[in-house]
Amino acid sequence: MWAIPEGYIPGWSNGPQPEFLSHETVCILNASDLDAHVEITVFFSDREPAGPYRVTVDARRTLHLRFNDLKDPEPIPLATDYASVIESDVPVVVQHTRLDSRQAENALLSTIAWSEP
Amino acid sequence: MWAIPEGYIPGWSNGPQPEFLSHETVCILNASDLDAHVEITVFFSDREPAGPYRVTVDARRTLHLRFNDLKDPEPIPLATDYASVIESDVPVVVQHTRLDSRQAENALLSTIAWSEP
Amino acid sequence: MWAIPEGYIPGWSNGPQPEFLSHETVCILNASDLDAHVEITVFFSDREPAGPYRVTVDARRTLHLRFNDLKDPEPIPLATDYASVIESDVPVVVQHTRLDSRQAENALLSTIAWSEP
């Protein structure tokens, strides 16, 4: 179980897209020899959680998934605080990155997600 | 017990507020089914700690709390080094983020807080 | 075993080089008294992994290795999502940093890599 308490997709962007579209990414590495079936649950400050969003990360592959692209069961609202929990049936490693391009120059943040020991 | 050794609220800001107000945020995820009663203690370089500041994070919710907004028992001074310890009666996960908008373009940093094993 | 799920070398740069060449760096610290023989495997979203790339970090030394400089067995493609796993025969510590200079002002991200407990 991985957790990312910080989530926020900026409400607007500057610069050529898709490179400079403001986005939040969850990067999942599956270095194992089995496909990983991953479930993402999204938590908010003022309503019940959304999801689970289901994705498969094939064996020996990485998936850099933009929260902006999650549509089923519902899109993630922009300019809204959220958090996420990532669960997988095979061991994976999870990193969180944001590109914020609301201003002329982009800003970046990244951290390895927290994993339950 | 979670710890964030780095704390610093920049003394000024650029850009439209509240989005681009320079701020430090502690993001707390409570993915459990119980409300979390959280206590934040703030440490300084040259005086005794402040707090505890008390907040509740409801079950299955996330709280993105700006240190700028802490007022009771006392506000956090700007442009001052500090650190923080976050304790909760149910398991939570904590991430630390700063938006620094002192210059024309914002800068971001983020890291999962340190958790006592 | 260390893992970095996020990898992306921006496709272009601004500013004087080599300081402001967009790059991804893996920083390896070998604080031990034995040379560390390190193997890096690079994972992609849509093909089998590349590598291993082999480097030696001498005893009591740090190596800040740019992914841009990895050439054998093959260079890392630009503007492509990847991830990496770092293995060593003596204990090392690994940190991941990116300088993104695609725009006029540079952006930075950094995180300690994930280590298998």
Next chain:
Amino acid sequence: MWAIPEGYIPGWSNGPQPEFLSHETVCILNASDLDAHVEITVFFSDREPAGPYRVTVDARRTLHLRFNDLKDPEPIPLATDYASVIESDVPVVVQHTRLDSRQAENALLSTIAWSEP
């Protein structure tokens, strides 16, 4: 024992000082009731380590120490790759932050240091 594989003090700065002097900071939190006697050892890519640098972090205090300010036994060279190991006689927590102001707009990175389990 805490480790920070990434270290680099940019060789120049922009903007008013001391706020916007390019710097690297090690933030040490001593939440205990005993003074912490801390030793910092600095590792390089091509020479033997420097140090130990000795600092005291008083009980219930935080110290945000700029590597730029370390002078004894020797200053840290600018624009040079390094890494650091932080040891303390009482439990502390360590975070690493860089402000890079070589260009007109500053960039920030931060991560909790790696702690030996």
